[in-house]
Amino acid sequence: SQQGEEDPQALSIQEGENATMNCSYKTSINNLQWYRQNSGRGLVHLILIRSNEREKHSGRLRVTLDTSKKSSSLLITASRAADTASYFCATVHSGSARQLTFGSGTQLTVLP
Amino acid sequence: DAGVIQSPRHEVTEMGQEVTLRCKPISGHDYLFWYRQTMMRGLELLIYFNNNVPIDDSGMPEDRFSAKMPNASFSTLKIQPSEPRDSAVYFCASSNWAVSPDTQYFGPGTRLTVL
Numbered sequence: 001s002q003q004g005e006e007d008p009q010a011l012s013i014q015e016g017e018n019a020t021m022n023c024s025y026k027t028s029i030n031n032l033q034w035y036r037q038n039s040g041r042g043l044v045h046l047i048l049i050r051s052n053e054r055e056k057h058s059g060r061l062r063v064t065l066d067t068s069k070k071s072s073s074l075l076i077t078a079s080r081a082a083d084t085a086s087y088f089c090a091t092v093h094s095g096s097a098r099q100l101t102f103g104s105g106t107q108l109t110v111l112p
Numbered sequence: 113d114a115g116v117i118q119s120p121r122h123e124v125t126e127m128g129q130e131v132t133l134r135c136k137p138i139s140g141h142d143y144l145f146w147y148r149q150t151m152m153r154g155l156e157l158l159i160y161f162n163n164n165v166p167i168d169d170s171g172m173p174e175d176r177f178s179a180k181m182p183n184a185s186f187s188t189l190k191i192q193p194s195e196p197r198d199s200a201v202y203f204c205a206s207s208n209w210a211v212s213p214d215t216q217y218f219g220p221g222t223r224l225t226v227l
Contacts, residue, residue, distance in 0.1 A: 031214055042116070042203055042218035043155075088155065092214050098143055098207070099168065100216060102155040 006089060006103040014111050019076045021106040023089030024069075030092040032065055033100070034074050037086045046074075046087075051094075079110045114138070116219035118204050124225045130192040133222045135204030136185055145216060146179055146189050147203040155203075161187065162209075194226045 007022045025032070031050045035043040049056045049065045049072065056063045062075040076083055086107050090100040117136040125131055137144050145160040159169040164181045172179070176195070181187040191198055201223050205216040 033214065035218075042220045043205075043216075045215050045217070048212075048215060098162075098209075098213060099157055099160065100145075100214070101157070104154050 006087075006106045008106060009104070010107045010109070012109040012111065013079055015079060015081055017079055019079050019083070019108055019110070021074045021087050021108070023072045023074070023103050025072075025089070025091050025101075025103075026070065028094040029067070030094050032063075032072050033090045033092075034061075034063060034072075035088045035090060035102075037088065037105070039085070043088065076108075079108075081110050081112045084108060084110045116204055116206055116217055118202075118219035118222050120222060121220060122223045122225075124227065125194055126227050127195055128193045129226075130190065131194045131198075131224060131226075133189040133202050133204075133224070135187045135189070135219060137187070137204070137206030138208075138217055139185065141206035141208045141217070142184075143207040143209060143213075143216075144181060144187050145205040145207075146187070147205065148200045149203060149221070150200045158189070191224075194224075196226045199224055199226050 005024055013019050029051055031048055033048045034046045036046055037043045047058045047061055047063050049063050060077045065072045086105045088105045089103045119134045142163050146158040147155050149155045158171045159179045160167055161181045179189045201221045203218050203221045205218045207216045
């Protein structure tokens with residue numbers, strides 16, 4: 001079953017704008033990851049944030065984690081049409097061995 | 113380096129037929145995962161292996177599903193007999209414990225349609 005929910009389910013923005021996606025989860029985690037899935041393709045790992053970290057950057061990506069609220073956000077700055085994809089958060093539960101539990105995903109459309 | 117390889121990319125079969133999906137993980141990776149993705153249920157973990165040994169198959173929906181990993185470079189997911197509700201995209205993923213234990217690398221998926 002899915003660990004959490006993502007919000008919004010769909011997001012449409014103009015090229016150059018920032019996109020923010022949120023993820024909530026239910027149980028204690030070891031780490032949280034974000035993956036991207038282009039239409040008809042497999043998932044691609046974007047970034048991982050550990051439970052003792054609060055913020056992490058990678059290029060135009062910024063991830064925050066609030067373990068007290070059991071939530072995370074992914075910010076994509078200066079979006080491009082090529083960023084159009086579905087974005088999933090995935091969690092590794094504390095005590096679980098290497099299993100990822102995926103959220104429901106946010107479909108991002110960046111309009112040129 | 114080649115990524116995770118899955119075959120076939122598309123499979124159309126009739127209800128009752130046996131279906132075999134194949135996966136070649138990234139060389140050197142010691143974990144292999146099988147997922148199923150549908151609109152209704154999202155991404156579900158079916159089973160995963162560590163060093164060719166099945167660790168957790170609690171996600172396998174029913175006895176019609178079976179998975180094997182005879183060696184470090186090959187795994188199969190078999191459905192026998194197939195049913196229309198098995199229609200989904202099946203992904204294989206692998207990871208390397210020593211390098212990055214929780215980062216998974218996904219194959220392109222097999223889109224299965226059972227008529």
